[in-house]
Amino acid sequence: MKVIRKMSLVNIGPETETIEYKKSTGEMKEAMISIAAILNKHKKGVLYFGVKNDGTVIGQVITDESLRKVSQAIGNHITPAIYPEIKAVRIGERECIQVDFEGNRQPYLAYSIPRIRVADEDLIMEQDIYDEMIRKRDNVKYSWERQVSEYTLQDIDKNAFDSYLQKAKDAGRISFEETDVKTVLNKLELIQGDHLLNAGAALFCNCGINELQMAKFATNERLTFTDIRRFTGSIMELSKRAEQYIIDAMDWRVEIGSGLSRKEIPEIPLDAIREAIINSFGHKLFDSGQSNEVAIFKDRIEIYNPGAFPTGVSPEKFIEGNERPVRRNPLITRTLYYSKDMESFATGLKRIYTACKAAGCRVEFEQQAYGFAVIFYRRNTSTQDGPQDSTQDKHQDNTQDSLQNRILEYCKMPRSKKEITVYMGYKDVKSFAKRYLKPLCEAGELQMTIPDRPSSRNQKYVTVEKKEEK
Incomplete structure (x- = not known):
């Protein structure tokens, strides 16, 4: 006789204001409502599919498609956008889906309606609470930049800080004589007591506030990558890493001048690369949960930052010089202005465009749903007529030279x-x-x-x- 073993049931405790259970993905709409309500009350939480309301784990069949449906539902029905971690987990003997989510851009709406968590219920938010959240989100003094971080002076990358301060003084945009870290950060309005504001931590701390993902792809599509790297750290450090990664990946040509002097010329102007990189950090939407990205394809190089382009304007308006600056992160951009890493007159896109035009390099500015990308198109040397030098050997030589200089x-x-x-x-x-x-x-x-x-x-x-x- 065939014996059928009955799996024992596990109970993981009751729902709370930050923990929500759904029996299956058949309750997808209710799940989206709970996520938004928890975000509006607590800024983060966790939701499980495959668990009854009383905490009894019943499990559900999980496939790649079911995980994808959860991700798509969150992307389609919760605003502002969030980027949760969605994974299959085993609880006892059963498979469940766990969704870890967080966000700081309250109020969040699910299906265009704001709700708030009260005990284990998701109630429609009162108008006064909704209006206050909007005021806080849009008011500079409540902005992400000015929130006090968990990081202190001990977490500062001293080398990055010293390099920045010297650069700012050499530029003549910082005139005070003090070099003490705390005094300087006070003058830059980046610290409160012994704790850095988020802006100060993002600029100078080796912490998880910033994440940079970089990858090289084998073709012109995001299919097969030949290299992928991920780093966390300060804006000052990560901007240098991104620049070097692109320098190492680019093709270079050599021009022989008078007296047999050699001049190495990159396929994309370095000034344009640097401008695009530092702008991608300066204008990033830091509480989006997304990473800055550098993607290198056979035909192009893309530099991406989370945070949609300002509503109602286009990149072309900034290139023409007809728009005033829109500063998503005024503390960060002001600090970078002092070191001449950024300017404060909305000229970044124009400088990128002008440098590329002078070098004969095609560049595009792409507005995406949740971010913005600068796309540099590479020179296709393989299609040129006539005999060719060993481009690969030249590239390797120049890559090593540039790395040694770095x-x-x-x-x-x-x-x-x-x-x-x-x-x-x-x-x-x-x-x-x-x-x-x-x-x-x-x-x-x-x-x-x-x-x-x-x-x-x-x-x-x-x-x-x-x-x-x-």
Whole structure:
């Protein structure tokens, strides 16, 4: 006789103001309403499909399609947009869907109606509460930038901060003499007590506020990638990482000038690349839950930032110079203005367009549903007529040159092998040191801080200052 084993039922406790249960994805609309209501009350929560209201786990059949339907329902029916984590989980002996969600852009609407969580109920929000949430969201003093973060002075990337301060002083846009971190941040209005505001943490802390995803794709489509990397850190650090990633991926050509001097020219102007990268952080919608992205295809390079383009205007208006600046993050953009990383007169897109036009590089500005992308089109050297040089060899040579220059710039202050390797986006410290650090040391451009003990655990590398010729 065939014995059928009955699976035991597990109970994971009652619903709360931040935990919601649904028996199956057949209750999708009710689930969307609960997510919005919890967000409006608590800013984050968790929802399970496959659990009864009393906490009894009954499970449900889960496929890629069922996970996709949850994601699509959230994208289609909850506004402003959120980006939850949706995954299949096993509770006891049964499969369930777990949705972890959070957001700071209250009020959230589900099916165009705002609701708020009260105990385990989702009640329609009163008009006064809705109006107050709108005022807070749109009022600068309640903005994400000005909220006090969990990060303190101890979390600051001192190298990034020192580099920024020197750059701002060299630009003549910061005139005070103080260099103490807390004093400077006070003057920049980026700190409250011992805690940084979100804007200050985003700019200078190695924390999870910023995430940068970068990938190279084998073709012109988002199908097969040949490299993918993800980093968190400060705006100052991640903007450099993004720039170097693109520099390493681009093709370069060499022009021979008078006296046989060599001039290396990238397929996309570096000034335009830098402008697009720093703008992608300066105008990011930080509480969207999305990452900044760099995507490199065979025919183009895309730089994406979360946060839709300002309503009612187009990129062309800014290129023509007819629009006043729209600052989503005024504290961040003002701080970057002091260091000349950004300007404050809505000229960023125009500078990108002008630099690309002068270089004969096609550029497009794409407004997307939840973000904005600058798209640089690459030169297709493989279709040119006539004999061709070894583009791959040239690219590899120039890539190594640019990476070495980057190392020398980074090592103006002593750095360990691991620090250099991680900063450049590599993992294998031993291989990286042999391929890049050793040649620089042999060439006299880089030196050890403890040369008589090469294997010292305290060993660091520093750039050799070149003596000026008289």
